Amino acid sequence: MPVIEFREALRAAMTEEMExxxxxxxxxxxxxxxxxxxxxxxxxxxxFGPQRVLDTPIxxxxxxxxxxxxxxxxxxxxxxxMSWSFTLVCLDQLVNNAANVRYMSGGQxxxxxxxxxxxxxxxxxxxxxxxxxxxxxxxxxGLIVVSPSTxxxxxxxxxxxxxxxxxxxxxxxxKVLGDKGEVPDDINFTLPIGVANxxxxxxDVTILSYGRTLxxxxxxxxxxxxxxxxxxxxxxxxxxxxxxxxxxxASIKKTNRCVIVDEDYGYCGMGVGIIGKLHxxxxxxxxxxxxxxxxDEIPVPFNxxxxxxxxxSVERVIEGVKEVMYxx
Numbered sequence: 050m051p052v053i054e055f056r057e058a059l060r061a062a063m064t065e066e067m068e069x070x071x072x073x074x075x076x077x078x079x080x081x082x083x084x085x086x087x088x089x090x091x092x093x094x095x096x097f098g099p100q101r102v103l104d105t106p107i108x109x110x111x112x113x114x115x116x117x118x119x120x121x122x123x124x125x126x127x128x129x130x131m132s133w134s135f136t137l138v139c140l141d142q143l144v145n146n147a148a149n150v151r152y153m154s155g156g157q158x159x160x161x162x163x164x165x166x167x168x169x170x171x172x173x174x175x176x177x178x179x180x181x182x183x184x185x186x187x188x189x190x191g192l193i194v195v196s197p198s199t200x201x202x203x204x205x206x207x208x209x210x211x212x213x214x215x216x217x218x219x220x221x222x223x224k225v226l227g228d229k230g231e232v233p234d235d236i237n238f239t240l241p242i243g244v245a246n247x248x249x250x251x252x253d254v255t256i257l258s259y260g261r262t263l264x265x266x267x268x269x270x271x272x273x274x275x276x277x278x279x280x281x282x283x284x285x286x287x288x289x290x291x292x293x294x295x296x297x298x299a300s301i302k303k304t305n306r307c308v309i310v311d312e313d314y315g316y317c318g319m320g321v322g323i324i325g326k327l328h329x330x331x332x333x334x335x336x337x338x339x340x341x342x343x344x345d346e347i348p349v350p351f352n353x354x355x356x357x358x359x360x361x362s363v364e365r366v367i368e369g370v371k372e373v374m375y376x377x
Contacts, residue, residue, distance in 0.1 A: 152190075256310065
């Protein structure tokens with residue numbers, strides 16, 4: 050399999066689906082002439098032309114609404130946001146319209162649309178450009194929420210998202226777009242939405258994470274934990290809604306311990322929602338309270354060192370595992 054960047058995997062998914070289905074098109078700020086704010090859509094305007102790769106004004110509420118309307122009429126839009134932080138100005142289009150139309154029409158009107166772009170803390174973009182929006186959208190019935198961590202997952206899940214007849218919130222991170230990995234070049238390669246990936250089997254503790262936090266904090270921590278004799282099981286959640294609760298619960302029933310690592314805030318954050326799903330289901334199987342590792346409760350600083358200090362780290366993941374294992 051070829052080794053390509055995360056952004057190239059996203060581009061491959063969109064290109065293959067646009068070649069497969071003439072109803073698929075891409076729209077967003079700077080996706081055309083500038084080839085994407087992060088060069089995800091590089092070369093796509095030249096390949097597909099301005100009718101299928103549309104540059105939009107800086108008006109998220111406007112072009113999000115246009116995308117929802119196009120989806121209701123039978124097209125399959127891919128809407129790119131420069132940052133998911135900017136979607137706070139178009140919540141009505143995503144939460145009130147895209148999420149509800151199919152249900153309120155009794156299933157008569159489908160909304161096959163993908164909203165994608167950079168989510169989470171990037172690099173010195175300040176508090177207004179560093180929101181983690183997963184808890185905003187994951188709590189909304191009618192929306193599907195996906196957060197891949199590898200280039201292969203990015204391609205396979207994005208292709209499935211584009212083919213889905215319901216609106217999909219597709220969360221990426223600017224900080225991983227240059228990460229490389231093996232990606233199948235098979236045009237029929239897809240990954241199922243709603244299925245978590247057990248990327249490491251183990252017997253001591255279940256570690257749950259997704260997206261950039263899994264890459265930057267959990268995976269490096271595993272190497273250190275292994276060297277100290279720990280045998281953790283690692284689950285890449287991948288789809289936040291619907292949550293693959295069966296896979297997670299089965300793992301906890303085996304390990305009897307759980308650590309959740311995510312970049313969201315602790316209070317009312319993503320990990321809290323997952324704990325709520327697990328508490329009653331796994332209560333009798335747990336030998337320790339579920340440990341939660343999240344970002345500090347402050348607006349995201351612009352300063353690089355302060356920014357890094359507030360988010361989950363390798364050291365905090367190791368401490369969390371030792372906490373539930375009662376080994377200090």
